Structure formats: structure tokens, C-alpha cells
Amino acid sequence: MIYHEFIYIADLLGVAVFAVTGAIAAPGKRLDILGVIVLGIVTSLGGGTIRDISLDLHPVVWVEDTTYLWVAIGSSVAAFFASRHISSPRRSLLFLDALGLALFSILGLQKALAAGAPEEVAVMMAVITGVAGGMIRDLLTGQIPLVLQRNGELYATCALLGALAYIFAYSRLGEASPWLDISTMAIIFISRMASLVAGLQLPEFI
Amino acid sequence: MIYHEFIYIADLLGVAVFAVTGAIAAPGKRLDILGVIVLGIVTSLGGGTIRDISLDLHPVVWVEDTTYLWVAIGSSVAAFFASRHISSPRRSLLFLDALGLALFSILGLQKALAAGAPEEVAVMMAVITGVAGGMIRDLLTGQIPLVLQRNGELYATCALLGALAYIFAYSRLGEASPWLDISTMAIIFISRMASLVAGLQLPEFI
Amino acid sequence: MIYHEFIYIADLLGVAVFAVTGAIAAPGKRLDILGVIVLGIVTSLGGGTIRDISLDLHPVVWVEDTTYLWVAIGSSVAAFFASRHISSPRRSLLFLDALGLALFSILGLQKALAAGAPEEVAVMMAVITGVAGGMIRDLLTGQIPLVLQRNGELYATCALLGALAYIFAYSRLGEASPWLDISTMAIIFISRMASLVAGLQLPEFI
Numbered sequence A, B, C: 001m002i003y004h005e006f007i008y009i010a011d012l013l014g015v016a017v018f019a020v021t022g023a024i025a026a027p028g029k030r031l032d033i034l035g036v037i038v039l040g041i042v043t044s045l046g047g048g049t050i051r052d053i054s055l056d057l058h059p060v061v062w063v064e065d066t067t068y069l070w071v072a073i074g075s076s077v078a079a080f081f082a083s084r085h086i087s088s089p090r091r092s093l094l095f096l097d098a099l100g101l102a103l104f105s106i107l108g109l110q111k112a113l114a115a116g117a118p119e120e121v122a123v124m125m126a127v128i129t130g131v132a133g134g135m136i137r138d139l140l141t142g143q144i145p146l147v148l149q150r151n152g153e154l155y156a157t158c159a160l161l162g163a164l165a166y167i168f169a170y171s172r173l174g175e176a177s178p179w180l181d182i183s184t185m186a187i188i189f190i191s192r193m194a195s196l197v198a199g200l201q202l203p204e205f206i
Helices: A002-025 A033-055 A067-082 A090-114 A117-140 A155-171 A176-199 B002-025 B035-052 B067-082 B089-114 B119-141 B156-173 B178-198 C002-025 C035-055 C065-082 C087-114 C119-140 C158-174 C178-198
Strands: none
Touching: A002 A033, A002 A067, A002 A090, A002 A117, A002 B002, A033 A067, A033 A090, A033 A117, A033 B035, A033 B119, A033 B156, A067 B119, A090 A117, A090 A155, A090 A176, A090 C178, A117 A155, A117 B156, A117 C035, A117 C065, A117 C119, A155 C035, B002 B035, B002 B067, B002 B089, B002 B119, B002 B178, B002 C002, B035 B067, B035 B089, B035 B119, B035 C035, B035 C119, B035 C158, B067 C119, B089 B119, B089 B156, B089 B178, B119 B156, B119 C119, B156 B178, C002 C035, C002 C065, C002 C087, C002 C119, C002 C178, C035 C065, C035 C087, C035 C119, C087 C119, C087 C158, C087 C178, C119 C158, C158 C178
């Protein structure tokens, strides 16, 4: 019960965070506000939609529960106005993107496991749910996707790391819990931020 | 009966119009004709395919009725040859794109409502059906999508405006009619053209 | 039985080949290895996923049989390391891309026919399965897709040619056979390579 609510709120938080990254990634402030909302919606709901459709889980999450849609719209609009008063959109974008990556990867993993998918597929869904929305955002705004940039940072690696840690711990614990979720989300978020801040990267030979 | 035929023809007209925008957006005239057809098909059937798959409406429209496929192919081929004799492809593209936006938005809205989707989801599907094909076209030809360009024109706003007008009028009238369809399509087309021609845009503070 | 195995191996070979093209198309060698794997997976499984979802064939091929996922990952990793010692990635990419195009087009055609799709839809699925993965790869790495490049080469035309030859021969023979598959795949591969090497293209008026 309470766990269910925790998951639901984490999911909506992920939507809000990704919608904001979409809104502030928009190329220039003279953009039509609806364009900003479209970008926010696609960024925040794109990954989960691909996951649900690939696993044949219908209705798709935002078709069943329109709260997702309203959170995405509200966050985009708020970000649109707030972005005039925040001076470092690029840094905010990277921070929020890392948070969304952490939330969505673990939640995507859980939904795939709950749908009976094999573990490899669930890990794949974790990465898809975490990175696909951001990839679409970067494509639409004419950027090479963060996940593919050549700056040697970790990105998909962080999602993979957290997903594998979750699978391992879950097989030992035998049950889901908010602590497991939070600690594996923390692995993803911290490894991503560490990579950004400290230049942490895979060894040269990899 | 006659209303059904009106919808069907309007849908095929939308396919034809978007296929033409795909074909004339192709980067240069030395393009393989099949490449032009691929671009025409993706532009004209992409939005509807995303809508049908998201709503779990199977078979997808062009799988069930191959007329859609033939109209897309025929229009692309015709546009490919005609584009050698028309001097202002850019202006034609914007005009046809506005027409396709109007047709597909309202038809997408109706299909979503007919499938039992909530009104917010239906409005979302109107915008998706109207703009997704053109977004894919712009991505594939290496352009920032029209919907996201920073020139201050209205684009997604027009589709939204028409969709909201439809929902409002439909709840009052209680029944669908060609006049309702045509007048809401006109709202979209005229607001988009007005925005292009007269530089109509949202107020500065938005 | 043996024919089934032939198809299965050809399909996995197509996955391996496209995964390699994804991996070597990655923009620069300092890319995170997971980024390379993501690109390899999307390139090799993207086309088939779009096909399966459009035809409502669930579970999607790599959800049902995770061998596909492992082949894509293994090939991407191998290509990642091998690409340091191969001097002409561009030429390798075009060669492997042509091979993948041939394999996936014919296999996509067969799956669509087996699912009861009309012949036009099956031909469309052949082209989608053959070209979509490569289009996504090119989009993600910031290139105009090969299928749309203005160099006058044949690309989608080759897939179409092979698919039409298959449909024609199949209606005469009345049964599937490895020889039919291999010969129509050869038509695609050879016409594509001929177009690349000898500059073969459609007549000027087309």
C-alpha cells in the first residue's frame, strides 16, 4: 500500500524531472509554449511508452492514468517560465537528467520484471526507460544524444550498474522494498554525478 | 454512411498532402526515387501509426487498408516529378503541411474518442497525429522540426486550439457532423496560415 | 526443421552485422562502451521491433528469445575492440550494412507474410525491417540516413527489388526454400554493392 504510493510518486517525479529537461533544452526562448510542452511530454513519457509498447502492456501508462500527462504539462510550463530566471540551464539539465535516469531505470526494471520478462530483457528495459526519452529530446533539439557523446563520461553504464545491483540484491532479499529501490537509484544518480563532476570514466582499455 | 465517406476521404487527403511534404523536403533532386517514397510514407503514415500503436488499435490503419499505402506512394511519386517544375518548394511545403496538420489533428482526435480514450488523451492524440509525421520528416532530412523552430510562429498551438474547440462544440452538440469537422479543421489551418503570413504569435509574456 | 535453423541463423547473422555497423558508426573511440552497445542494439533490433509492433506480433522477437540481445551485445563489444585495428571503418560499414539490408529485408518479408499481411504490406515490412535500424543509427550519430543521401546510389530500391522478386518467385514455386531466400538476398546484396562500386543508379529521368 504505502510501497505502491512510493513507487507512484517516484514515477511522477521522474516524469516531472524529464519534462523539465525537455523544456529547458528547447532551442531558444522565443519558442512557442506549446512546442515546449510537446518537447516536455515526449522527453518524459517517450521512454515509458516504448517500454510499455514493446512489452505489450496496454493501456500505455499515460493513456490509463492522465495524471502523468498533467504532470508533464505542468512541469514543462513551470520550467518554461522559470528558465528565464535561472542562469545555468546546461548544468541544471545535466543534474535533472541524472535524477530522471536513476528514477526511470529502476522503475522500468520493476515493471518489466512484474510483466514476467526475463532478467536480461528487464535490464534492457531499465536502460531503455532511463535513456530513451533523453535521446528523443536530444534528437529533436538537434544534438548528439548525451548517451552517445564522446566526452568519456559514464551514462548508460550507470543505469546498467544500478539495474544489475537491483537484480542481484532482489534475488538475495526475495522481496521488493523502498530501501532497495532508493539505494539502487542512488547508485545510478551518484555514479552519474561523479562521472560528470570528477571525470570518472571506464579504464582506458575499455 | 455519407459521413463515413467524408472522413475516409479527408484521411486519404491528409495522407496525400503529408506524403507530398515528405517528398519535396528530400535533400536535393538526385535522391533515389525509392528514398523519396520512403520519406513520403514515413511522413504521411508515421503519426497515425504511433497513435494506433499507443491506443492498441490493431491492425494499424495501413495494414488493414492498403489504400493508404498506395495513396502515400502515388503522391510521393507525383510530387517527385512535379517538384522539378515548381519553383517555391519551401512555400508549398508550409502550405501543405498546414493542411495536413488540420486534417490529421481532428481525425486523430476522433479516432481516440471513438476508442474510448479520456478527453485529455484524445487531445494529446490530436497533436501527435498532426505533428509526429512532420517531426519525423524533419529529423530524417536533418532539420530542426517545424514544431520546435524558434521563429515564434504558432504550430502545435493551432492543433491544440482546434482540438479544444472540437471537444467543446461536440459536448454541446452531442453528435459528430462534417460541419463540426470542417470548421475545427478550418480553425487549425487558418490560425497556422495566419501565423505564417501575418507573423501572428503568442503574447510576449508567453 | 533444417530450414527453420537456416532462417534462425540468417536472422542472428543480420543482428550481428547491423550491431557491428552501429558500433563502428559511433562518433569517436572515446565513447563509453555501454554507449556503443546501446547503439549496436538499437541498430540491430530497431527495424524488427518496429515490424513486430506494427503487425501486433507479441512478444517482440528479442523479448521472447534473448539470444538476439546477447548476439547484439557480443557483436557490438567485439566491434568496439576490433575497430581500433581496422583502418577503413567507412568501407566496412557500407559492406556490412548491405549484407544486413539483404538479410533483414527478406526475413522481414517472410515474417509479415507468415502473419497473414497483404503482399503490399509485406513488401513495406521488408523495406522497414531492412532500412529502419540503419536510419535510427544514422540519426543518433548525427548523419543524414544512408537511405536518403543524395549521392544517387540505390538503397531502398535494392530491398524493394529483392522483395518483389521473392513475391513473384514464391507465387510460382508455391513453397519457401533456402534457395529462394539466398537468391533474393543475393539480388539485394549484389545490387547494393554494384551501386556502391560501379555507381549504378536509376536512369536520369527517374
